[in-house]
Amino acid sequence: MLHGMPPSWLYGFDAHAHWPRFDAHDHWRRARTMEKTMHKALRLQERAIEAARQQVARAQEPPWRALNEYEAEITLRLPALADDSLAARVSEDGRSLTVTGSVDSCACQDAVVAEIQFPYGHSLSAEDIELSLQDGGLLTVKALRKKPSLGVKIVKASPPPEKPPARDAQAEEMALESKFKIAVASVVEQASVVEKMKTAADVDVDEGGAREPEAADEKKTADEPPEDEAVPPPSGSGKASAATMPEEGVAVQDGEA
Structure with missing residues (x-):
């Protein structure tokens, strides 16, 4: 009996029958899963x-001040930093600026002293940022907005007009003098012609006045009989007779034969 089956009270001490089987592989698998879960929760918490820190920093960060349509600046005060330890870096997405430096009171490595979010709502490059540090730890950051590019149309200038040949002042003066002399000569000639015409008219008038007495004398002479003709005396009987003085060799015949 003892050799065939163990007594019933021994079943309680049977590790394989009453206790769960211990598996080392399963133990490490569960431990690894728990570690991953805790690490994930830790990252979410970080x-x-x-x-929350960025939100508080943005709430405490002074606002940007617009200088014009394409420029804005912001001024903030930094803690006391070691000389030549200030540095700035633009984030990979181009939307923020990280300022680092070595604090005088801490001998540790460079720490982040400011993180500034850019305005305009789009990414900027390092060429679009200007930094200036003033006395007292005042840092001024100026952001330059990219201006839209404009197309440039190249227009070729038209060739200049041809210049007239240079004028010779002496030749022009001589030409003008010649024209003036010709004009003066023409005026003098016209005046001479007019004077001649006037003189001729005056002569004609004088000759006409002198010819009128001569014409009257000629008419009077024509009306008077010639001296060698005899005027017969009037007859007593009242008969008209035409008696003329006979010429030499011509006999006078009486009308009453």
């Missing part, structure tokens, strides 16, 4: 803390 992200939440960083988001």
